[in-house]
Amino acid sequence: MEEAGGLAATWPGLEPAHAARPEAGRGPVRDHESHDGVETSPGLEHLDDVTLVDAVRSGGREAFDLLVVRHRRAVYQVCYRFTGNHEDASDLSQEVFLRAYRGLTSFKGSAAFATWLYRIAVNACLSRSAGQKPQADVLDPDRHVDTAHVAADVALARSRMAARVRAAVAQLPRKQRATVILRVYHDLPHEQIAKVLGSSVGAVKANFFHAVRNLRRLLGEAEN
Amino acid sequence: MWARHLSREVLLAVVEGGGDVPDREHVERCERCRRDVDALRATLAAVRDVEVPEPSPLFWDHLSARISQSIADEEAPASAARTVGVPAWRSGLWLTGVATAVALAVMVTWQPADRSTLATLSVPNGEAGWDAEATAVEQGDTGWEFLVNLAVVAEEESWGELVGGVQPGMADRALQALSDAERTALIGLLETEMRQPGS
Numbered sequence: 040m041e042e043a044g045g046l047a048a049t050w051p052g053l054e055p056a057h058a059a060r061p062e063a064g065r066g067p068v069r070d071h072e073s074h075d076g077v078e079t080s081p082g083l084e085h086l087d088d089v090t091l092v093d094a095v096r097s098g099g100r101e102a103f104d105l106l107v108v109r110h111r112r113a114v115y116q117v118c119y120r121f122t123g124n125h126e127d128a129s130d131l132s133q134e135v136f137l138r139a140y141r142g143l144t145s146f147k148g149s150a151a152f153a154t155w156l157y158r159i160a161v162n163a164c165l166s167r168s169a170g171q172k173p174q175a176d177v178l179d180p181d182r183h184v185d186t187a188h189v190a191a192d193v194a195l196a197r198s199r200m201a202a203r204v205r206a207a208v209a210q211l212p213r214k215q216r217a218t219v220i221l222r223v224y225h226d227l228p229h230e231q232i233a234k235v236l237g238s239s240v241g242a243v244k245a246n247f248f249h250a251v252r253n254l255r256r257l258l259g260e261a262e263n
Numbered sequence: 264m265w266a267r268h269l270s271r272e273v274l275l276a277v278v279e280g281g282g283d284v285p286d287r288e289h290v291e292r293c294e295r296c297r298r299d300v301d302a303l304r305a306t307l308a309a310v311r312d313v314e315v316p317e318p319s320p321l322f323w324d325h326l327s328a329r330i331s332q333s334i335a336d337e338e339a340p341a342s343a344a345r346t347v348g349v350p351a352w353r354s355g356l357w358l359t360g361v362a363t364a365v366a367l368a369v370m371v372t373w374q375p376a377d378r379s380t381l382a383t384l385s386v387p388n389g390e391a392g393w394d395a396e397a398t399a400v401e402q403g404d405t406g407w408e409f410l411v412n413l414a415v416v417a418e419e420e421s422w423g424e425l426v427g428g429v430q431p432g433m434a435d436r437a438l439q440a441l442s443d444a445e446r447t448a449l450i451g452l453l454e455t456e457m458r459q460p461g462s
Binding site for chain 1: 271272275278302303305307309310311312315316323326327330334
């Protein structure tokens with residue numbers, strides 16, 4: 040099965056921190072191409088997020104459908120990173136958009152809509168995960184690794200490593216975990232992460248540094 | 264030996280491919296800082312390598328539809344059709360099916376007692392219409408009485424929504440959507456009606 044592409048640009052409207060990444064060849068999948076489940080007006084597609092938000096406030100529900108189409112993949116991926124399984128990520132994604140819809144009146148437009156949505160997603164994930172350990176999907180090399188092109192033993196090793204990394208990330212303190220997810224998997228600049236988490240840039244950098252050091256320790260422990 | 268090593272912020276910048284030239288040169292010459300940078304880079308590479316499994320291609324549209332539906336559910340006023348344990352769509356289809364089938368059955372089988380009754384009933388216009396119905400009931404017209412009773416029951420179940428929403432083909436869909444028990448109940452109603460004198 041095809042893995043999710045590079046996550047750098049999965050959130051429209053945000054500049055990735057790195058211009059190029061090792062997996063840059065696997066571009067993001069644009070969600071605009073197919074949305075049979077919810078029809079959106081073709082006339083809206085060229086509008087930016089803020090204009091769509093205004094349209095929703097004026098009663099244009101289909102503008103919100105388009106916002107969902109634009110951002111659903113990124114929201115789902117954030118949720119998956121926090122929860123470690125598809126079911127919870129799916130439920131949380133729905134909850135995030137519902138919260139966003141309810142709270143559109145509080146969106147001032149001073150930050151990007153995507154940043155605002157990230158904040159809702161992170162808060163929802165942290166609320167859900169409080170006092171609850173992430174339930175990783177059952178280890179399934181066929182699902183997590185493209186076994187068609189990789190030898191079975193290599194695929195298994197990668198799958199085990201992935202499970203160890205997920206477990207290590209899950210053990211991080213909340214803000215460190217959020218920082219790692221937003222920085223490493225979504226390539227948000229430190230400044231953007233600071234806005235999402237309501238922290239200072241310095242705090243984000245310090246969190247990130249400690250997070251990586253903790254991950255190094257946790258992965259080392261898992262190896263031994 | 265270096266008197267001063269890089270701060271964690273600068274180390275992080277170098278790890279992420281940034282940092283000033285003097286800092287990068289420092290890393291090249293300072294074994295301790297180089298070790299730190301290499302270790303952090305290796306950790307980040309291992310973490311970054313873990314990807315989110317791609318869900319089914321159908322999932323995205325399904326997610327959109329769920330979100331759209333949950334918003335619609337929140338916004339929709341509490342409908343009388345949403346009876347306990349019966350989804351609104353099911354309730355509406357059931358009523359539509361019953362009403363349409365009974366109306367068809369009555370249209371086929373009902374013979375008015377006399378033409379004057381038919382003339383009285385043919386233009387139910389506002390209050391006059393309901394007067395006409397009362398007349399028909401008084402005259403013992405069981406077919407019309409059945410419809411009136413049905414309308415009274417249906418009105419309690421949001422008759423206005425029901426009638427307003429009737430579309431071509433809806434009766435067929437409604438009948439297909441009925442459970443076995445509902446279908447049996449409908450057949451019972453129709454058979455009762457067919458057994459009425461004059462049917």
